[in-house]
Amino acid sequence: MNSRISNILNRTKGDRWIWLIVILLSMISLLAVYSSTGTLAYKRGVGAESILMKHLAMIVGGIALMYISHKLDYRYYAGISKVLMIATIPLLLYTLVFGSHVNDASRWIAIPGTGLSFQTSDLAKLALITYLARTLSRKQENIKDVKQSFIPIMGSVCVVFILIALANLSTALMLFGVSILLLIIGRISIKQIAVVCLAGAVLLAGVVFLGPRRTTYISRIHTFMHPEKVSSDKSFQSDHSKIAIATGGILGKGPGNSTERNFLPDSFSDEIYAIIVEEYGLIGGFALVGIYLFLLYRCIKIVTKAPKAFGALLAAGLSFSLTIQAFANMAVAVGLGPVTGVPLPLVSMGGTSILFTSVAFGIILSVSRDIEEPKKIIVGEITEVA
Structure with missing residues (x-):
């Protein structure tokens, strides 16, 4: 078993911390999606386990695409x-x-x-x-x-x-x-x-x-700027998102104990961060923020070390896109922005969006791999000379 794990690790290249972040976000996603899809499963007339297995299949497919993408030399993406x-x-x-x-x-x-x-x-x-x-x-x-x-x-x-x-x-x-x-x-x-x-x-x-969609856009901006002047129907999603976060407290209600998942229309997608905070508290919410900040930190290190301008720009653009999307989703959940349809990368139940996000991670890892491989060659040459 240990030899198989070491075999897999030897085949994966690039920043190990980013691989760990992807696995960690995937595990968080499985827990959060399983907890928040009860109402959706009821509407569809299926079990929550059925939806979970489909989501798991997407995550596995995403990791497979990420692996393939990271094995391809990033210069080919030009x-x-x-x-x-x-x-x-x-x-x-x-x-x-x-x-x-x-x-x-x-x-x-x-x-x-x-x-x-x-x-x-x-x-x-x-x-x-x-x-x-x-x-x-x-x-x-x-x-x-x-x-x-x-x-x-x-x-x-x-x-x-x-x-x-x-x-x-x-x-x-x-x-x-x-x-x-x-x-x-x-x-x-x-x-x-x-x-x-x-x-x-x-x-x-x-x-x-x-x-x-001018009516929708103007309405959302007006609802965000003047929540006291709109009907409860228009502020329903943002109100229940705030209730979920407020009732979560410091430690949360515990896994699977969310009540707002039964009211939020997109609890498994756009509002999944609110469900995570409700169940895991402020500690869980801040931990997730920390994971995305650490991801940005690791990506910035890749950007600064990339030997070619294309690799640096590619890693910068994709990492900024992923982290900005993550913080936009969380900002909406806590009431710092108008309601949008932006999922939380690698956490929300998003179907093919998980696949595209995984490809983006794979490209970043491909740039990272290009930084590491020259070092291994140099070390090998020094060892042979010695």
Whole structure:
């Protein structure tokens, strides 16, 4: 048994702490999803164990994809990024027109023959971040050239932003923020970044006040800014999320003892952090925050040690995307932001979103592996000389 475990460990490369974080978040996810899907199981007429097994299958599939992604040299993702960007734009357009409508939003498209569906915004995040990392690293010599560098970069950011924002504003805003961070790291001039931000602000205003979901967006902002002036129906989700956190106390009610899971509409997804705090208390809530902060710390170490600009930008973009999404989800749960449809990475029950998140972790580990392997070669050479 020990030899099998050591065999598996020897086959995995990259930052061991990130592997540990992924396993830890997966275990937390299994406990939280099993506890929060009782009502969902009742509505579907199945046992909670059935939903848990499907979720477990997704986690196992995600870890398998992460393993495959981390074994592939990260430099190959530069070429893959072009293909992803070419596929992403028509897929986002197709989703807006023909995608499945849930809560007045068209975000999902079905995968033929599988019975599964996925959010094209998950693919768009990977595509845009890898494409920006590739473009910024290859255009460093003429990074301030408007035609060769700035227009392609600005165009890709703004097009992806508007296509996602029409159906999923929160994800679009987070991706736009990550893109700006990458532009700063990639030495784009302040004036050009200001132009991108101005263009983003204009597009944002158009989506909020003229887009197909303008009523929903304005209502959510108004509910967040003036909760005392809206009906209890509109603030139902945020109110019960706060009740879950408030009644959790310091130590929580214990695993499986949540009561708010029966009231929160997305207790297994968007509001899973509130259920975790209710059952495991402030200690559990702060522990989860600490895990994501430690993840960011390990990723920043990878970024600073990466020998190539593409690897550094790639790891930075993906790690910022994952941690910003995590803290956005937790901020909404504790009432620091308006209600959004953002899941907690690797914790929420999210189907194919877990797979895309796992691929992102795999790419980060691939960059980390490239940092470690040269060290092993040098150590080997020194040993042979001795």
